Amino acid sequence: MLNVKFDLPPFTEADAAALARELYGLDARVTPLPGEKDRNFLLTSARREKFVLKIANSGAARETLELENAAMERLAAQGVEGVPRVVPALDGGAIASAYDHFARLLTYLPGRLWAEVNPQTPEMRESLGALLGAVDRALATFDHPAARREIKWDLARASWIRDYLSHIEGGARRGIVERRLEQFEREIQPRLACLRRSVIHNDANDYNLVVDGAAVGLIDFGDMVHTHTVSELAVACAYAMLDKPDPLAAAAEVVRAYHREYPLQEAELELLFPLIALRLAVSAANSAYQKTAAPENEYLLISERPVWALLERFESISPEFAHYTFRAACGLPAAPRAAQVVGWLRGHAGEIGRVVEPDLREAVVIDWSAGSLELGNPSEYEDTARLTRAIRARMDEAGAQAAIGRYDEPRPLYAGAAYRMPANDGCEWRTVHIGLDIFVEPGSPVFAPLDGTVHSFADNAAQYDYGPCIVLEHQPAPGLRFWTLYGHLTVESLDGLYEGKPVRKGERIASIGNYPANGNWPPHLHLQIVTDMLGYKGDYPGSCRPSQRDVWLSLSPDANLIAQAAPGRLASNALTAEQIAGRRRASLGYNLSLSYRKPLHIVRGYRQWLFDAWGQRYLDAVNNVPHVGHCHPKVVRAGQRQMAVLNTNTRYLHENIVRYAERLCATLPEPLRVCFFVNSGSEANELALRLARAHTRRKEIMVLAGAYHGNTTGAIDVSPYKYNHKGGGGAPQWVRELPMPDPYRNQFGCDVRHAIAVLARRPASFLSEPILSCGGQVIPPAGYFREVYALVRGAGGVCIADEVQTGFGRVGSHFWAFQMHGVVPDIVTMGKPAGNGHPLGIVVTTPAIAASFNNGLEYFNTFGGNPVSCAIGLAVLDVIEEEGLQQNALETGSRLLAGLRGLMREHPIIGDVRGAGLFLGFELVRDRGTLEPAAAEAAYLVNRLKDHGILLSTDGPLENVVKIKPPLCFTAADADYLVDTLDRVLREDVLRK
Numbered sequence: 001m002l003n004v005k006f007d008l009p010p011f012t013e014a015d016a017a018a019l020a021r022e023l024y025g026l027d028a029r030v031t032p033l034p035g036e037k038d039r040n041f042l043l044t045s046a047r048r049e050k051f052v053l054k055i056a057n058s059g060a061a062r063e064t065l066e067l068e069n070a071a072m073e074r075l076a077a078q079g080v081e082g083v084p085r086v087v088p089a090l091d092g093g094a095i096a097s098a099y100d101h102f103a104r105l106l107t108y109l110p111g112r113l114w115a116e117v118n119p120q121t122p123e124m125r126e127s128l129g130a131l132l133g134a135v136d137r138a139l140a141t142f143d144h145p146a147a148r149r150e151i152k153w154d155l156a157r158a159s160w161i162r163d164y165l166s167h168i169e170g171g172a173r174r175g176i177v178e179r180r181l182e183q184f185e186r187e188i189q190p191r192l193a194c195l196r197r198s199v200i201h202n203d204a205n206d207y208n209l210v211v212d213g214a215a216v217g218l219i220d221f222g223d224m225v226h227t228h229t230v231s232e233l234a235v236a237c238a239y240a241m242l243d244k245p246d247p248l249a250a251a252a253e254v255v256r257a258y259h260r261e262y263p264l265q266e267a268e269l270e271l272l273f274p275l276i277a278l279r280l281a282v283s284a285a286n287s288a289y290q291k292t293a294a295p296e297n298e299y300l301l302i303s304e305r306p307v308w309a310l311l312e313r314f315e316s317i318s319p320e321f322a323h324y325t326f327r328a329a330c331g332l333p334a335a336p337r338a339a340q341v342v343g344w345l346r347g348h349a350g351e352i353g354r355v356v357e358p359d360l361r362e363a364v365v366i367d368w369s370a371g372s373l374e375l376g377n378p379s380e381y382e383d384t385a386r387l388t389r390a391i392r393a394r395m396d397e398a399g400a401q402a403a404i405g406r407y408d409e410p411r412p413l414y415a416g417a418a419y420r421m422p423a424n425d426g427c428e429w430r431t432v433h434i435g436l437d438i439f440v441e442p443g444s445p446v447f448a449p450l451d452g453t454v455h456s457f458a459d460n461a462a463q464y465d466y467g468p469c470i471v472l473e474h475q476p477a478p479g480l481r482f483w484t485l486y487g488h489l490t491v492e493s494l495d496g497l498y499e500g501k502p503v504r505k506g507e508r509i510a511s512i513g514n515y516p517a518n519g520n521w522p523p524h525l526h527l528q529i530v531t532d533m534l535g536y537k538g539d540y541p542g543s544c545r546p547s548q549r550d551v552w553l554s555l556s557p558d559a560n561l562i563a564q565a566a567p568g569r570l571a572s573n574a575l576t577a578e579q580i581a582g583r584r585r586a587s588l589g590y591n592l593s594l595s596y597r598k599p600l601h602i603v604r605g606y607r608q609w610l611f612d613a614w615g616q617r618y619l620d621a622v623n624n625v626p627h628v629g630h631c632h633p634k635v636v637r638a639g640q641r642q643m644a645v646l647n648t649n650t651r652y653l654h655e656n657i658v659r660y661a662e663r664l665c666a667t668l669p670e671p672l673r674v675c676f677f678v679n680s681g682s683e684a685n686e687l688a689l690r691l692a693r694a695h696t697r698r699k700e701i702m703v704l705a706g707a708y709h710g711n712t713t714g715a716i717d718v719s720p721y722k723y724n725h726k727g728g729g730g731a732p733q734w735v736r737e738l739p740m741p742d743p744y745r746n747q748f749g750c751d752v753r754h755a756i757a758v759l760a761r762r763p764a765s766f767l768s769e770p771i772l773s774c775g776g777q778v779i780p781p782a783g784y785f786r787e788v789y790a791l792v793r794g795a796g797g798v799c800i801a802d803e804v805q806t807g808f809g810r811v812g813s814h815f816w817a818f819q820m821h822g823v824v825p826d827i828v829t830m831g832k833p834a835g836n837g838h839p840l841g842i843v844v845t846t847p848a849i850a851a852s853f854n855n856g857l858e859y860f861n862t863f864g865g866n867p868v869s870c871a872i873g874l875a876v877l878d879v880i881e882e883e884g885l886q887q888n889a890l891e892t893g894s895r896l897l898a899g900l901r902g903l904m905r906e907h908p909i910i911g912d913v914r915g916a917g918l919f920l921g922f923e924l925v926r927d928r929g930t931l932e933p934a935a936a937e938a939a940y941l942v943n944r945l946k947d948h949g950i951l952l953s954t955d956g957p958l959e960n961v962v963k964i965k966p967p968l969c970f971t972a973a974d975a976d977y978l979v980d981t982l983d984r985v986l987r988e989d990v991l992r993k
């Protein structure tokens, strides 16, 4: 059955041009195209229309070409887009003669081959599924005598590979293919008879698909055959799954879209996974044979690698689970028996016995959801004693004998290494709990709620596993079977058990275990219902990844059907991301923006991580406000303790404000010794302008182009980033704008002579950030500030340094970024990091300026300098010191900078890398010569990094700078992970043009 070699017809480009003219009346430019069986040429007409001239090899039967043409004509008649159209010759025929070969002309589908697209996206897979659904729907009633043929790629005839198994090197690999074949012959072939049959394309492989944006096109109809319709999808899935960390997810995307276009039947879905495996087996056997026939052909080796990798991967995928995944993708109940089990349990609720002694209707509910306010921070999740005490306290408070942990609850507890799963982009954690937790006294009894037998048991002793676990099997009615699982038991509970051991309803089957032997959890029973064991014994997943939630909730329905705790108490009233988005639109200001194409719903933060409502973890590489780490326990405690005692204004004496003022001043050079407390960076700049004006009795302010200094009226007036932007009102007449001193893009602005040119006649002040942040992470060149400060002071003005972004050790080498430039400002403004997320801003100035401001008008700020804010500010300074965070900014920042510079050598799109400490940025350009900004690419990059679980943002006047400014507890490992992930994403097509 194997016909390996085709002699491609010996036609040249000149021949093709002549044929195009003679047969089709086309004057065309000719470019050769690849082809396995036909000699193919791309023809481009004078009117830029594109066609493919196909000259069939001498073995091709006219009838087969007629089949292909007829199918393509049918697809055209049915309006199916994404397939070539047949173009008739001048004589009207669809097949012309070219010497002793047949020639055909087809329209050309633009795009790139699927195999060469990076990344292959879920959208592409959906387009593929939809296209094949449309093709198969259109061909459902199509037939042609030539389609009734025997070809090696007809999956129904896969048995031919038996004779070629010996060509497969390696016993293990041979075994895999052999088993897939045996399974086909034993289990699948007999069931094929009940599947729909039709003529299918049969070869939607990654070299027969062209991708143009989101659209997918299908070419090469040379393997068409009349066979089981679902084989079409099996072939496509096999290739869409290649090299995918989560192949089932990839296949499910194809299946979902196919089904929407052309509904699949349940019997087809049952056989889909084995047919995909079979296609891979056929492909592997075929290339093994071809390799022996052409051992020098390296291409064969390359193309078979991913096929083998996937075949080997399939060995650890449960075929039932794959089947259920495909059912769920089609909107069917994933586990076919689940509804029957749930129906029975509902209908027989009164007959179900208790599983623990206490009455669970009185149990309190423990909220372990991602945003739970009662669950501590992730450093406490490993402290089992602490978790246990917290649960006990809740029970005592409510006078309850038991507590319940919810079913279908996404938990940040599981966002650790033990629960990490590869996803097609980045990774996903198995965070959704699919059992019910029942917290009761350790050692207390567990009862069988129904008659059954022991299905299996094991001590799953690993940390955060079940510890001792028992699975019971129940068959309460004919044809009805399900299982119940009991995890975290005592080791003794397993004594005397054997598989098949009968148990009676109400019988004590086990005791509640204690930590650490129970998997090191607070003492509780994990109760779970299972409608299909998927081959597991003594174990079963107790949580699932959010992307597979519908499948697992069907495999494990709500265990409260057995536990029967009060459903009202278990309900959660948390809003979904969609609800929040809708309500934001209705009740919040319209020009609030959200980050990312698909906004994040963040409910928890800790150190350098943020957690979304699904409990998924993101590495925060952009938020510099949580300076010492999100929700730093020391900072949180400082605020909580002070808030519980006193929070009031500065008209009373309180020690916090003076302690904090002194600590801050100690970080600053003389003569910066006088503090004013405010509540934000904007307010700090606003006050700084008043100080400068009071001192100089002048109004004019000089600023740097691209700068941002805040959202208040006065701050907007001095922010070119805003007033020059769409919707902005332009610079007020008292504002002088200096060109941006950007050594990469604007050498002109770096020359201080231009500062002289715009020097205000009577400047009150020069206001600037030591490193421009919104301006694009720009460090003005050495000496720049020294010269400008001298000029401004020479003209009678004062200098304000806006350290809202850059202060508190972030730049690594110094505590304040102005120190990098060897200058001492007259006024320093501080915000964002000062309170680690608590609204706290400060202005520090000289005694002379403070004296000028003291002109009889009282300065009062209701919230500024309150005891809580100052307690928090002090705690932040403590943590920076105690944890050596400035030093970490220096070391981790240098490591990151070196990594980014390495990426710049590798990836031409990175035009510049810059910054200091953990205040970094890199600029994307389409051309390193013209510096054409790559803003769309930067937005793409940031969204892709988010797909991989890393948060970054873009900024700069051209929106092409990617900013990196993580919490200062960012580690070397985080830096490496960021660089590695950037490297991977920078290889994607959008960023490589």
Ligand code: PMP
Residues within 6 Å of the ligand: 680, 681, 682, 683, 685, 708, 709, 710, 711, 769, 773, 774, 802, 804, 805, 831, 832
């Ligand atoms: N100055 C600079 C340099 C800033 O980046 C910002 C905020 N992005 C502000 C001032 C204003 O701070 P806030 O938003 O706290 O008012």
